Amino acid sequence: MATVLIVDDSPTETHKLTKILEKNGHSVLTAKTGEAGVAEAKQNLPDVVLMDIVMPGLNGFQATRQLAKGNQTSHIPVIIVTTKDQETDRVWGLRQGAKAYLTKPIAEKQLMDTISSVMN
Numbered sequence: 001m002a003t004v005l006i007v008d009d010s011p012t013e014t015h016k017l018t019k020i021l022e023k024n025g026h027s028v029l030t031a032k033t034g035e036a037g038v039a040e041a042k043q044n045l046p047d048v049v050l051m052d053i054v055m056p057g058l059n060g061f062q063a064t065r066q067l068a069k070g071n072q073t074s075h076i077p078v079i080i081v082t083t084k085d086q087e088t089d090r091v092w093g094l095r096q097g098a099k100a101y102l103t104k105p106i107a108e109k110q111l112m113d114t115i116s117s118v119m120n
Helices: 011-023 034-044 060-069 087-095 108-119
Strands: 003-007 027-031 048-051 078-082 100-103
Touching: 003 011, 003 034, 011 027, 011 108, 027 034, 034 048, 034 060, 048 060, 048 108, 060 078, 060 087, 078 087, 078 108, 087 100, 100 108
Parallel strands: 003 027, 003 048, 048 078, 078 100
Antiparallel strands: none
């Protein structure tokens, strides 16, 4: 299956997402900040990135933009996974290069379907 990088500063959210992904046969990498997420993506080239928005330092929008524009990482689909449910946030996230935008809490089927769709 796929290698998924979770970039989220919440240990609870990271744990929930990891459980769902591993149950569905994916391997998981994690990062707690936008900076660490960009570095991890460059180093390990995951198949997909799940990106939170609200994090200290580099936020999810900025990290998504860096990944989408980076030579090494532009091919990696980014799915924004956030509590920010405003339409303006969704539009802005997609403009930064995200392939999908999901709001927490996320149902397992929705997450798996979205990962499948962005990887094809």
